[in-house]
Amino acid sequence: MDSFDMKIIEVLMDNSRIKWADLAAQIGLSAPAAAERVSRLQEQGIIKKFGALIDADLAGCELTAFVAVSLARPEHRGPFLQLMNSLAEIQECHHIAGEDDYLLKIRCRNTKDLDRVISHEIKGLEGIIRTKTTIVMDTAKETTRLPIHKGR
Amino acid sequence: MDSFDMKIIEVLMDNSRIKWADLAAQIGLSAPAAAERVSRLQEQGIIKKFGALIDADLAGCELTAFVAVSLARPEHRGPFLQLMNSLAEIQECHHIAGEDDYLLKIRCRNTKDLDRVISHEIKGLEGIIRTKTTIVMDTAKETTRLPIHKGR
DNA sequence: TGTGAAATAGTTCATTT
């Protein structure tokens, strides 16, 4: 990943529908050269996908919560992760260091909906020792941008 | 937001570089009609932006952490939020209910880099009572998809 | 709001440097 690729990523993180000619002009390359670099970045997996970022509130997801989960034993992980992947409300699932095992980011309609996800879906599984829920009252910043480094 | 808009959002969340003609075919509309609906969704703020999703690890951000922050008094919020917005490493900043005031999602290069952000940048501010850091060891799921409801 | 056709604009590919 050279400095052209870094510039391409910078631009595409903010505007993935840009025309190749315009992207090329911004980075100082011809359109075909820019287009080829973008496909290469996709093949390498550096660009995972191009997606629309939707306003959660306006799309009817007015509640955001973080839920820490503790599992009884390692063999409960498989079914737990399978459930996480199947639930649309689970936006993120991180295996964490510390007191608890997993930290989830959940987006749903309202508190009743959150109760369904936590009390029925998640706690319905075997091996869930406890959950600790943190309600988000306001989101001051939320971005998919990353500080891009030289990579590998 | 009618059912055409919901389908459009569904498709665009996964592939924002789709040709309008192909999007139109998927939802059963003509290309100009689809393109017009997309601009309307952007004007309404439902589509916030089109962006590339970058693999954090491959882009050199190998460390993810969640940091809970407590502020001494409400007047410390302004400078704190200003700092959050200025730091590229802060991907998310949520005002939360409970023991702490804010929950941050931080993406950076390594533990040394995290130390710089927390110990120097954040704790360098006045009014920071304490921070509690949770290191992410593995991310099992991370998506920008949302369960789309009827909206408003 | 939607459609279809014409005009405009962008992308891709073969070739050259």
Add this chain to the structure above:
DNA sequence: AAATGAACTATTTCACA
């Protein structure tokens, strides 16, 4: 690896429903 230009596609605009 990248630029160029021609052939091929896609998008946008506009008249009309």
